[in-house]
Amino acid sequence: MTKYQLAPMFFALSDPTRFAVVERLCRGGASVSELQRPFKMATPTFLRHLQILEEAGLVHSEKNGRVRTVALRGKSLVAVEKWAAHLRREAEARLDRLEDYIKTKED
């Protein structure tokens, strides 16, 4: 997964409703009405949030009869994790090199 696909994920996660839905889904899939229950918002507004999450690749949904079930795409979170870890490691390596350099000067 390239960095270009991370931007829609970050946008999707920047909203408190969508963030809460993602956290709820890590405990297992749920129907749309089950997911909507804790939120005081109109169904079309809530469905729009789910659409943004689905377009970002964070969740996928499936319709069985009249019930739509939503589940987390675990791999998308792995992409976020890997990206943050990669940047952190690069930044740490740079600090280590700086420390080594300072030590050389002190000797």
Added chain:
Amino acid sequence: MTKYQLAPMFFALSDPTRFAVVERLCRGGASVSELQRPFKMATPTFLRHLQILEEAGLVHSEKNGRVRTVALRGKSLVAVEKWAAHLRREAEARLDRLEDYIKTKED
């Protein structure tokens, strides 16, 4: 760091300019003009992007004379990484339990 502080970080990272600035900064701090160079945009627009990054806690900046230097806050990326890892682990643990349950049924 609580989950409430993650939302502004995710919003800050959802823009391609700001995302690129964060990736650039993991290779070391830079002056504002150095950071702005690759982008074809007016200075006030670019400064607004930096402000969003700074308010989200992803970067910090310091003015020395006439030059403002920007650097990454490594800890903020650790927060993103930990959050994604935590959710992934929860989702994986749930899958493991499901697998165990299926095996019990098969025995």
